[in-house]
Amino acid sequence: MPTEPQTTQPAQRAAGGGGWDDLVLAALKRNDVRLVTYVPDRVLTPLIAKIHADPFFTAFATTREEEAIGIIAGAWMGGMRGTLLMQTSGFATLANVLASLVVPSQIPAIMFVSERGTLGEFNLGQALVCRTMRPVLDSLAMEHRTVTRLDELDFIVDRSIKQAVATQAPVALILSPLLTGGKVFKSEAASA
Amino acid sequence: MSKSAANPSRQAAVGAQASGNAKVMNRYELTCRLVGKLQNGEAVIGGIGNTNFDLWAAGQRPENYYMLGSMGLACPIALGVAIAQPKRRVFALEGDGSLLMQLGCLSTIAARAPKNLAIVVFDNGVYQITGAQPTPAAGVADIVAIARASGIAVSAWAADEDDFDRLIAAALTAEAPSLIAVRIDTKPAVGATDRDPVQIRERFMRGIGVR
Ligand SMILES: Cc1ncc(C[n+]2csc(CCOP(=O)(O)OP(=O)(O)O)c2C)c(N)n1
Numbered sequence: 001m002p003t004e005p006q007t008t009q010p011a012q013r014a015a016g017g018g019g020w021d022d023l024v025l026a027a028l029k030r031n032d033v034r035l036v037t038y039v040p041d042r043v044l045t046p047l048i049a050k051i052h053a054d055p056f057f058t059a060f061a062t063t064r065e066e067e068a069i070g071i072i073a074g075a076w077m078g079g080m081r082g083t084l085l086m087q088t089s090g091f092a093t094l095a096n097v098l099a100s101l102v103v104p105s106q107i108p109a110i111m112f113v114s115e116r117g118t119l120g121e122f123n124l125g126q127a128l129v130c131r132t133m134r135p136v137l138d139s140l141a142m143e144h145r146t147v148t149r150l151d152e153l154d155f156i157v158d159r160s161i162k163q164a165v166a167t168q169a170p171v172a173l174i175l176s177p178l179l180t181g182g183k184v185f186k187s188e189a190a191s192a
Numbered sequence: 193m194s195k196s197a198a199n200p201s202r203q204a205a206v207g208a209q210a211s212g213n214a215k216v217m218n219r220y221e222l223t224c225r226l227v228g229k230l231q232n233g234e235a236v237i238g239g240i241g242n243t244n245f246d247l248w249a250a251g252q253r254p255e256n257y258y259m260l261g262s263m264g265l266a267c268p269i270a271l272g273v274a275i276a277q278p279k280r281r282v283f284a285l286e287g288d289g290s291l292l293m294q295l296g297c298l299s300t301i302a303a304r305a306p307k308n309l310a311i312v313v314f315d316n317g318v319y320q321i322t323g324a325q326p327t328p329a330a331g332v333a334d335i336v337a338i339a340r341a342s343g344i345a346v347s348a349w350a351a352d353e354d355d356f357d358r359l360i361a362a363a364l365t366a367e368a369p370s371l372i373a374v375r376i377d378t379k380p381a382v383g384a385t386d387r388d389p390v391q392i393r394e395r396f397m398r399g400i401g402v403r
Binding site: 076 | 262263274297402
């Protein structure tokens, strides 16, 4: 019987040892994105821990993803770049704030979404929620990139952040299970 | 909320500082009082609808930000500004219905504890702008009690206009985030904001020295 879906599949590692989390952290730093808000996701745990451990960042959890978008929008208007880390179901709560604040006000909200609901999802609800994400992004003509490979991560994330700031437009960077390892059943992981 | 006087048992549970003891005031008049006290480029974030319309009507300071959508996000936006500019005082003006949609932000603010952030909640007990339907909290919940229990210790009902002035003056030099709740009548705003989101955002950023 499959039990608690706790186990995370091994993520891609570069020859030098830097994982996707180290590369995301480095790209945020290089682009002076100091404010990091999040509603956690299991897959994001190592990235969140490393960001908290680095005094460069002001990092904290919020009670809703929508709230976090308000905070990073305010921070950006106040001169500080910010990002929001969340999972797919968190993104699904954002259509109203994106359409009524971020997009019409031209605010470069930088979002990272840990992609759940695909490539071996065990939860039907997550799978359905995942299908709403790209149609919402496309309906608002928002820039979004799905990162599947470690060797492309820095290029995509670094350039996308720079473009978001330069064009004053939000961007969603979707971290695929192909990159992060995602989440699988314990029993499957044990037999894998 | 403003109907709590009609519910004595609830009122007793909340105590002497419940909203039922506060005078019913007017949003536009109080907003003018607030704006009149701002001498140091304080940023003001006006929540959706009547709240930002009255802020607009009270004089279009460049340090004002007017929310055209995103109901419930006046406090989170103000928190973001307060984090980015710790030397500038920031006020969030929000309606009771709007705050009820995003109560979790009170705990986030309490946890971050920005010294430079103050919240004013205009409590008319209704969603005035959509037809004055009572909120689910009207008569049963107390905004100040909610704020205190969420961790914002410096939270109070303004008893009347003079008390409001005093609480605002305290917020201008406070060392912790504060929340001021005011009972207001159910009148609509006296003006209406020009609805140009990019211009509003750009003017605000220039007003607070980012552009
Ligand atoms: C998510 C969302 N739900 C509903 C609305 C419609 N709406 C706009 S303003 C408003 C009422 C706001 O009430 P409150 O903050 O108490 O202010 P008041 O109108 O009483 O001044 C509502 C329900 C909306 N804009 N967004």
